[in-house]
Amino acid sequence: MRIRTLAVGLLVGGLALTACGKEGSPTDKPAEGQSNAATLPEYVVAQNVDVAGSPAFAKAKTAGKITIGVKDDQPGLGKKNPTNGEYSGFDIEIARLVAASLGFGKDKIEYKAIPSANREQAITNGDVAYYVGTYTINDKRKAQISFAGPYFQAGQDLLIRKDDTSITSKDTLKGKKVCSVTGSTPIQKVRADKLTEDANIVEFQNYSQCVDKLLTKDVDAVTTDDAILKGFASLDKDNLKVIGQPFSKEPYGIGLGHDDKALRDKINDTLQKALDDGTWQKIYDATLGKSGSTATKPTLEKY
DSSP: OOHHHHHHHHHHHHHHHHHTOOSSSOSOOOOTTOOOTTOOOOOOOOOSOOOTTOHHHHHHHHHTSEEEEEOSEETTTEEEOTTTOOEESHHHHHHHHHHHHTTOOGGGEEEEEOOGGGHHHHHHHTSOSEEESSOBOOHHHHTTSEEEEEEEEEOEEEEEETTOOSOOSGGGOTTOOEEEETTOHHHHHHHHTTSSOGGGEEEESSHHHHHHHHHTTSOSEEEEEHHHHHHHHHHOTTTEEEOOOOOSOEEEEEEEOTTOHHHHHHHHHHHHHHHHHSHHHHHHHHTGGGGSOOOOOOOOOOO
16 A cells, blocks of 8 residues: 555545644543543634734734745645645644634644754744744754643654554664665664664665555664654555554753743743643644554653
8 A cells, every 4th residue: 555545535534634733722621541532622803912022923913824844745644635725634723723713713823844954943934933843952953942832742753554463662673684764863863873783774865765665674773763654654554563662762842942932931831721621632643543553642852
């Protein structure tokens, strides 16, 4: 089964789920110990919002819309439907949740797909109010921009065929063909830590090529952040699974202006509320949770 065919199914399903919800904070809460799997929370757009001292918010308020930087090619996280231009995924829902808390409904959001290499510049230039797209918080980036969150704790993991019982962790990769994106940090770690032999390392330009090779049994595992792998697993949960043994820490944050503390604090408050009242779990269950893998709620690192 080709991943392009699978992606269509996920997008249609994701859009159907999105259509069920409104924008903003949830109006209902799951019972203790339960979550509404595969159902996105309903949102209510906040009214009369003011984030004093935030240039990004002031710009959005004047424009009557908010521009959000995202990824558009990551299943389950941030994916654009090529047919109707709609976006769906875990990151997109987090972006919508934040927008609603700032007073902007779905019809007042403009998504701007920005390559990873251009994220800091786009934020610094004010091209986007904030960026949500598998954006790992680290000190080098914090020298240029700031982060709210993390809203997700990712880590390097392994995607394998569901019927493969021979791979149970990174320590069982010897003799196995491992695939990732050319020159990526994950494949460099596989090589540096000698998790498999050099001859068994396979590299392609994008992850979907690796997943195609996994399904045809030309490789034995695909490695990158577990959030990305869960997105692919959710496309074909009958044939693919994520090991669930991450061997690095990749805290995903919402990127925004370096000195925009007012907006950072507002977004952190929104994220904390979502973590506390079940909204975060609902969003996860209806997106990345379709992979069959669970996730641990992150702890915010406010500064």
